[in-house]
Amino acid sequence: MNKFDEKIKKIVLAYSGGLDTSVIIPWLKENYEGCEVIAVCGDVGQGAETEGLEARALATGASKLYIEDLTEEFVYDFIFPTLKAGAVYEKKYLLGTSFARPVIAKRIAEIALKENADAICHGCTGKGNDQVRFELTIKAFAPKMKIIAPWRIWDIKSRNQEIDYAIAHNVPLKVSRETSYSKDKNLWHLSHEGLDLEDPSNEPQYNKEGFLEMCVSPEQAPDKAEYITVDFEKGIPVAVNGNRMSGPDVIKTLNTIGGKHGIGLVDMVENRLVGMKSRGVYETPGGTILYHAHEVLESLTLDRDTSHYKALVAEKFAELVYFGQWYTPLREALSAFVDKTQENVTGQVKLKLYKGNIINAGTVSDYSLYNMDFATFEEDNVYNQKDAEGFINLFGLPIKVKALAGG
Numbered sequence: 001m002n003k004f005d006e007k008i009k010k011i012v013l014a015y016s017g018g019l020d021t022s023v024i025i026p027w028l029k030e031n032y033e034g035c036e037v038i039a040v041c042g043d044v045g046q047g048a049e050t051e052g053l054e055a056r057a058l059a060t061g062a063s064k065l066y067i068e069d070l071t072e073e074f075v076y077d078f079i080f081p082t083l084k085a086g087a088v089y090e091k092k093y094l095l096g097t098s099f100a101r102p103v104i105a106k107r108i109a110e111i112a113l114k115e116n117a118d119a120i121c122h123g124c125t126g127k128g129n130d131q132v133r134f135e136l137t138i139k140a141f142a143p144k145m146k147i148i149a150p151w152r153i154w155d156i157k158s159r160n161q162e163i164d165y166a167i168a169h170n171v172p173l174k175v176s177r178e179t180s181y182s183k184d185k186n187l188w189h190l191s192h193e194g195l196d197l198e199d200p201s202n203e204p205q206y207n208k209e210g211f212l213e214m215c216v217s218p219e220q221a222p223d224k225a226e227y228i229t230v231d232f233e234k235g236i237p238v239a240v241n242g243n244r245m246s247g248p249d250v251i252k253t254l255n256t257i258g259g260k261h262g263i264g265l266v267d268m269v270e271n272r273l274v275g276m277k278s279r280g281v282y283e284t285p286g287g288t289i290l291y292h293a294h295e296v297l298e299s300l301t302l303d304r305d306t307s308h309y310k311a312l313v314a315e316k317f318a319e320l321v322y323f324g325q326w327y328t329p330l331r332e333a334l335s336a337f338v339d340k341t342q343e344n345v346t347g348q349v350k351l352k353l354y355k356g357n358i359i360n361a362g363t364v365s366d367y368s369l370y371n372m373d374f375a376t377f378e379e380d381n382v383y384n385q386k387d388a389e390g391f392i393n394l395f396g397l398p399i400k401v402k403a404l405a406g407g
Contacts, residue, residue: 004153008032011148012112013121014104014134015039015065016046017053019173019180020123023162024150025060026169028121031154037121039065040111042104044074045187045248060171066111071187074103075247078326079188083290084235084345085338086298086310087318092268094287095321096189101130102326105137113142121148129273133324140327159194187251189264189284190214197279204267204281214255214283218262218356225354227361228257230293232349235342237290251286258285262356273323292358293349300368301344310341 011028015021021039028037039062043050050067057065078099089095105122112120120138124131126149135147156162159180166173182193190213196202206217230250231239237250245253258264264285269277298307313334320331347365351358373382 004031005146006033008035008118008146008148010036010038010115010117011119011121012038012040012108012115012117013062014108014123015041015053015057015062016123017041017049017056018123018183019159019162019166020151022056022060022171022173023156023166023169024121024123025057025062026171027150027154027165028148029061036063037061038063038111038115038117040108041065041067042100042107043067043069043071044100044103045071045251046185049185056172060169068107068111070103070107071248072246074100074187075251078103079251079287080236080247081335081338082317082321083237083287083294084342085317085334086291086295086314087321088291088314089318089322090268090270092266093270093282093318093322094189094266094284094291095318096186096282096284096287097130097184097191098133098321098324099326100184100186100188101133101324102137105134106141106327108134109138109141109145112145117145119146119148121150123151124149125151127272127274127276129322129324132273133326136324137327185213187248187255188287189282191283192281193278197281200269200279206265212265212283215259215265215285216262217265221260221262221355223355225352225359226257226261227350227352228254228289229348229350230254230290231347232294232297233346235294235338235345237293251290254286254289258289258353259283261285261353263353263358264288265356289351289353289358293351294345296349296351296360296363297345297347297365300363300365300370301347302341303369306341310338313337 011032013021013024013028025037025039028035039057041050041053053067054065082095082099087095108120122131122134124134131149138145138147156165163173163180181195184191197204205211207219229241230237237247238244240250240253264283264287266282266284269279272278302310317331317334320326320328325331344367346367347363349363350361352361373380
């Protein structure tokens with residue numbers, strides 16, 4: 001006799017082929033008697049992880065598998081708007097998992113509606129941020145759809161118990177108990193959580209074979225620096241080293257170059273939405289280069305007041321993305337503001353990459369607000385230095401008045 005809702009006969013599962021979702025298929029079949037499980041994998045550039053996925057899904061009990069290519073949408077509708085905003089969560093995290101979830105969940109909701117499913121299931125834990133990101137997006141596109149989150153209702157309490165369950169149900173695994181980091185990979189980044197990383201006193205094993213996948217450690221990077229150029233048009237990267245290419249190809253190219261030089265490794269303890277702190281290691285080589293280059297170009301092309309205010313917007317934008325609130329009026333409004341700021345963020349940035357470091361090597365833009373005639377320390381004919389006296393007197397008047405009053 002099934003333990004849960006007997007009316008649920010068709011379930012669409014957010015499927016990656018990892019430990020959680022591989023175990024969930026037989027668990028759903030056991031606990032929702034006679035139900036059909038349709039697996040959906042959103043391809044956001046995770047590469048080889050999609051190979052053999054259909055065979056694994058069918059072997060564990062799914063009726064079919066959708067593999068949806070979402071890479072273009074991911075890059076142009078999620079990554080680049082966030083890059084243009086300069087949004088970084090808690091000054092370090094470039095939001096690689098955060099903005100991948102809404103694009104995947106949106107497509108899952110669309111397929112669930114097309115398939116006339118009774119419910120959508122995901123493998124997110126009750127401790128994590130992803131459950132919120134998935135479910136807020138599902139509410140935006142399928143507000144009446146029932147959501148099943150096994151981690152919140154099943155008897156399994158740990159990854160070790162998941163592995164036990166998988167072995168008992170003949171579920172093929174690609175991880176072992178010793179290497180079962182919780183990972184998330186896409187075109188933008190790779191995250192690592194769990195095992196020895198749960199203790200923040202442990203140094204990440206960057207030099208251990210198989211730990212890093214997109215980067216090398218700075219110690220293993222070449223002893224010779226490499227120069228690159230990145231071209232932007234209205235805040236969007238369009239070329240690397242003079243070669244014009246698509247957005248996904250820009251990221252792939254910079255992942256290769258940056259990864260070789262140990263660029264984009266982040267070890268941080270972050271504040272999850274649910275309230276606890278968690279420790280993770282992120283590899284974001286191409287994204288780190290793009291954020292750096294974009295910020296350098298904006299330093300030339302944005303006026304002071306817009307630049308300072310945009311920094312406030314960037315912090316809020318990052319929170320919205322991290323908290324799963326992509327499909328909200330506020331995020332859309334902030335994106336409209338950001339797009340206005342990017343009208344003149346066009347130019348080329350030259351960078352030097354060396355052992356985990358990104359070093360500025362020159363920036364040019366037809367929209368540069370930097371004017372050497374005004375900024376020079378040499379003689380000029382455009383700036384009257386005597387004007388500064390009156391400016392300072394007026395700017396400092398409140399301070400002077402307070403002092404005269406004995407305050």
